[in-house]
Amino acid sequence: MAKSSNPEGKPGVRIVVAGDRGTGKSSLIVTAAAETFPTNVLRLLPPTRLPEDFYPDRVPITIIDTSANPEDRGKLAEELKRADALVLTYACDQPETLNRLSTYWLPELRQLEVKVPVIVVGCKLDLRDDQQQVSLEQVMSPIMQQFREIETCIECSAYKHIQIPEVFYYAQKAVLHPTGPLFDQESQTLKPRCVRALKRIFILCDHDRDGALSDAELNDFQVKCFNAPLQPSEIVGVKRVVQDKMVEGVNERGLTLTGFLFLHALFIEKGRLETTWTVLRKFGYNNDIKLSDDLIPHSSVKRAPDQSVELTNEAIEYLRGIYELFDGDLDNNLRPVEVEDVFSTAPDSPWNDVPYKDAAEKTALGGLSLDAFLSEWALMTLLDPARSLENLIYIGYPGDPSSAIRVTKRRRLDRKKQQSERNVFQCFVFGPANAGKSVLINSFLGRPYSDTYSPTIDDRYAVNVVELPGGIKKTLVLREIPEDGVAKLLSSKDSLAVCDIAVFVHDSSDESSWKRATELLVDVAGHGEDTGYEVPCLIVAAKDDLDSFPTAIQDSTRVSQDMGIEAPIPISSKLSDFNNIFRRIVNAAEHPHLSIPETEAGRSRKQYHRLINRSLMFVSGTLIVWHPTTVSFLMHSELQVLETWFAVDVQTLQLTAPWPCFSWRINVQAFGKSETILLLELPWPLSDWQLIVYMLQGRMPPIKDEDSPISYTLNM
Template identity: 35%
Template structure:
């Protein structure tokens, strides 16, 4: 509930003791000879000792003599405290009061209170919830098993719970107020169907997911350590050993014939609580009026009152500028590595289809982006077609770069305990420089993931290039690319620096993509491919670049594919080498999918062009960017030297500083 204050409207027939209950709650004593109706009273948030009542409340006393005022208060209420005191007023609960609420369209939780029960002992305050069902925080008189309460609870789903009170003896007055607050902060209705005595389907789904996430070793049981971790996450404190033993003993007894759950396995000694046992345990909480314990567990895993995970948690707000990108942080990579190792049950270094299905069982399924890009074949797989750890991390690096909201969403679904934003990091905004009227991108110093658009005439070899990038063998058969394709892999450059490169081929969408100036801003480097054995292939690129002038603002690398075949003179106004000379960029690389060394050279070249855009941006003369390039290269040398001896560090620092002085 988003409101900071809970409005509790106290109503019932005149003479049942409504005003006495309000006065006793506020003054902590029974007061005789009160006026007929007290003015609204604000109760501070720290009034109750219970940790499950984090909001302040306004308590509104009413009288049935002023029906219009009563109706107004009911329509603006959050919860109704309905009071009766004898058989006659009990009958009017169903025949008059509940019918009135429904006729007004008031669909609110109702706490039903039998007042003037002056022969009971003093109440006990509610305790902090723990996993143990032995904490009987409600006195015997408040249990729903009371014969007087059961029929009306079954007839009216609006009635949240029932309680007996006495303003005269100060019995259960604070407890009744607490139950009114709890009806809002920890409602029973979304969790438990009291008419059939079962947890609701959405509750079962949520608890099954929490069980899977809490079962860290994925053996199908919650052992003592896993229960302790769950307890600390949900309630911020350790569970007592005796309470833990009571839980296990309770479940063991319940699963013994002829008990209610005699056909279920709820607990196995030396292994732990089963999934069924975890569900039964939470069902017991609801039956005993202890559903705030279940809510404590659910909210520790970010569930809202609607039993869905909060959008604020799934998609946290992040301040990302237009030219910045989002990558995984070391925390994010560490979480994903641990996830991979946990679900690689056969320890073969790959996640097979069954392991992937089980890994994503706590989520809506594999991300939509993955399905659209033919995962796992968008990344590195082993000889059996199972995604490797290298491919797993590459896939998530790509996902984060292209759609960071999918990553935060799935990190939460997969059980990350910290703020999902801590698993990501935002890179610096991409800077532009201008020389002699020409804009070009500045050097990149903090990014590890780069996006490459692979463009070229059909049948030039783009698809084979993507296949080769993720380690798959060249196939002679050809099928035209219609839908976009993607491939991602990691690369290690000099200095053992690791980067991720995303290759995208657009199929029939390529013309529309090239015309979209905003879309092209997402590109770090263009890979312009042509078939060196096809004399008509290069002219396609030549016309493309002249038609879309904005492409010349991007770094580009020309690639002559199928270099293992006979090279043909291109039937074009200008030959490839001459054209690249005019653009002040390197001549085309000659690459073949059957020459692994040439492929590796190309992928490194694409990554380096992303790091140093000016080198391969058309129209930037070499002397213009020489200073920037030298600065960057010496900076890399100085950085790589940090891991060695202090002498090396000192020497490179002096060299770096002298070079800077020379440039200045």
């Protein structure tokens, strides 16, 4: 099979040559570049370049010579860290230099955290004592067992031109076609991630989905990867090689997945890694055996802080089909092994780690129902849209990946519209320690009640489907915020942008729990007012099976009325009485203009802005107020109110206008903010021609109020 040129489009490979003094480093480099042994060689060579046509992959090589002198140790370390590959030399006639590989050089590389392929090269092969002949494998096997970073070992002679080009060919090959990601040298098997990638490629090439590559499909694969067809005799030969070693590798329909994997293991064992790498790269894989970033449409997930990402109906229907395909017994229970099989063509199963692990409801048999399966996908799409897209591609999503997701409208627009059309809502769950947050979340996932208290250390996610009246289904994501994590969360301006609704849980039998919950409510509400990301809020009175503290009713009534939100919702997880809490959470999230708490500071701020921004009718002696965002009118009496409330600095200016005009510039300090307001006193009445001139001069454009012939309202 043909080899690809310049894999991954690398501009060049940087190979650093290191080793003890006198082991033949410089002679090795000169002989490789000039194809002649040097009679005199510099102590330290300048960078040496091998042209791109030197080896078949057509990638230029830069070779860096190094000094082993103690005074050059800093420079050596710097070069080692910049290397793509390392040639580590010893002298065949100096056994002590071989010992130094494992006692000094290889440990030093680990100390410096140099993680590149290492080619061990025995130089001066022509000088080795014939009486000390030992096989290279016998000498190097123990060292290679200890230091897995060693890719290849080779012996050479610059003087006799023995295997000199091969040294740098193997070094370049180790960079362009590394063994490590593909093959486990110890077990002599393909690595799991390589198997997963090859399985995906096999499935993509198995167009008729019969579990085998027919002769036509095998030929299409060959043309796609190597730009050359297979002759019929070659196809027969390939299948015969597989069948001779592995009967199950071929059946009456063609080459099976088992046979396909065997072929690649055979290529690697025979040193033809470039064949497998060519296949992987042709299907978009990088050196980490993951799809390259340019195959993931990252631009389709760009969004404002208060927008979210959801799966489209097209993607959901595809995932329904995937569920049915892998739920072999059709019992609406995708067992853990079947979930693993769904992601067997991805580098890893994305749901094995937090926040996805144990985030969905499990069936009685420990599997996932269809709703739970789709909920996990909804959670991944919400939290990490790019990863969700990536995994859709891995499991074979057939359409344009960007058609699988949609970006929702901004929440502030939903609030103006007084309705949210989102299908997935994220709810932040706040509350003091031992208030019942975790129990609430466990009940959301259908897990039994437990009296055992286990504090939540990190944020925890839970996701499930909530059925609304009329059979409508919405996906709800609960994010539990530990009490000591609230300050960190609110330190970010956009932290509430992703939140559709917040719930504040308290222990209804504990007054201190109530007080702490209301403190958190005020903190969160204040943060929303300051940043513009206000969220609907509900208070949940947990442990309703216990007696409430004495002033619970009065306190909760006062807070609800003062902040303008619903009274606390009582629930008892112990009695399984949840008062439709999850449906109520979704309902509140669907109406983002309601249930928004108002703090005292926020209320005063609104009064201030209402005063500044009010529009009044023109009457004699009225002052016109202008500031950067609004135009309104201010009566003399209201100016006195401003002077009473705030520190006001007034400057009087004479302005030039089509009519006599006076101006005051007022600096107002309020609520930690400063505003400059321009006040104009105009004679009354203004004729229509004066108003027209007023507009043409680019001043505050007036609009006649149709309700009154002698009044005007100005708008920006």
